[in-house]
Amino acid sequence: MLLLKKTMNSMRKIAIAIHVGAGPDKEFIRQHVVEYENGLRAALQEAYSILKRDGSALNAAEAAVKSLEDNPLFNAGRGAALNHSGEVEMDAAMMCGTRLKAGAVALLRQVRNPISLARNIMEHTNHVLVAGQNAIEFARSMEMVLEPDAYFITEHQVDEYLIARKKETPADLLMKPKAGTVGAVALDVGGGLAAATSTGGTVNCLPGRIGDSALIGCGCYADNRTCAAAATGDGEWLMTRAIAHSLSSLMEHTDQSLKEASEYLIHTKNKDVKGDLGIISVNTKGEIAVSFNSKIMPHGWINSDGDWHVQVY
Numbered sequence: 147m148l149l150l151k152k153t154m155n156s157m158r159k160i161a162i163a164i165h166v167g168a169g170p171d172k173e174f175i176r177q178h179v180v181e182y183e184n185g186l187r188a189a190l191q192e193a194y195s196i197l198k199r200d201g202s203a204l205n206a207a208e209a210a211v212k213s214l215e216d217n218p219l220f221n222a223g224r225g226a227a228l229n230h231s232g233e234v235e236m237d238a239a240m241m242c243g244t245r246l247k248a249g250a251v252a253l254l255r256q257v258r259n260p261i262s263l264a265r266n267i268m269e270h271t272n273h274v275l276v277a278g279q280n281a282i283e284f285a286r287s288m289e290m291v292l293e294p295d296a297y298f299i300t301e302h303q304v305d306e307y308l309i310a311r312k313k314e315t316p317a318d319l320l321m322k323p324k325a326g327t328v329g330a331v332a333l334d335v336g337g338g339l340a341a342a343t344s345t346g347g348t349v350n351c352l353p354g355r356i357g358d359s360a361l362i363g364c365g366c367y368a369d370n371r372t373c374a375a376a377a378t379g380d381g382e383w384l385m386t387r388a389i390a391h392s393l394s395s396l397m398e399h400t401d402q403s404l405k406e407a408s409e410y411l412i413h414t415k416n417k418d419v420k421g422d423l424g425i426i427s428v429n430t431k432g433e434i435a436v437s438f439n440s441k442i443m444p445h446g447w448i449n450s451d452g453d454w455h456v457q458v459y
């Protein structure tokens with residue numbers, strides 16, 4: 147009876163965690179702390195209300211990321227960073243920890259919510275990653291909302307682009323300033339995990355550059371047996387270190403808690419990395435971990451007890 151009760155309790159756990167990018171402290175963020183907090187709160191609230199009604203982790207993670215994509219403060223969807231040509235090219239990915247299925251998009255324009263297109267690719271095709279114009283055509287065939295290019299471009303991102311263009315050196319073509327990428331991880335009442343990531347990438351990057359946020363195992367990974375993880379920071383490092391899958395592997399092959407594994411991953415295993423790394427994660431016990439080596443990684447979570455946490459600084 148006790149065992150049954152314990153199992154039922156662990157099955158009833160729900161959790162949601164989100165981030166809006168690991169990176170440097172910025173004047174823009176300092177000027178918009180309240181708006182950042184409100185944006186985090188709104189996304190958390192949306193996702194949590196889905197989980198509370200026994201909705202799926204996938205629906206919750208998608209809803210959180212959609213809310214952040216629609217918010218022009220963050221570098222995803224509306225408010226995406228501009229590449230070297232002054233254009234928006236977005237990446238996004240979703241993974242289901244129950245089915246180990248994933249969907250992702252890269253070099254995307256016009257689609258209002260890249261995360262929902264990633265979800266559609268996961269649910270309605272046999273593929274994982276679709277890029278460019280053909281991804282837009284697929285979105286059109288799914289009757290998704292498209293927007294003109296101008297919808298995505300904000301004054302803040304134009305400023306960031308102009309500053310980056312002024313400071314440009316050849317080395318910059320690899321490592322670009324970035325901030326505001328978004329991610330979510332969720333646990334539903336049935337013990338299902340999901341992870342989701344979405345970004346406009348790095349400011350002034352080479353057109354055609356694809357980052358970790360579109361790559362399963364790098365920016366995004368979910369497996370009910372280990373954890374769901376969403377990473378952020380300098381994509382070129384996150385990709386070569388396969389950060390999100392590394393956390394899953396640590397959970398599979400060591401006795402570390404989620405918190406210990408995520409701290410070890412960022413601060414010990416990858417301490418030689420000369421760039422920003424951040425990761426949020428959740429497991430089926432409802433444990434949430436947040437680790438980053440950057441100055442800041444605005445983030446928030448709500449756990450099973452309904453406890454809230456929202457942190458910009």
Ligand code: ASP
Pocket residue numbers: 167168169324325326327345346347348356357358359365377378379380381382384
């Ligand atoms: N990882 C993202 C990218 O490199 C940027 C970020 O997380 O802020 O595209």
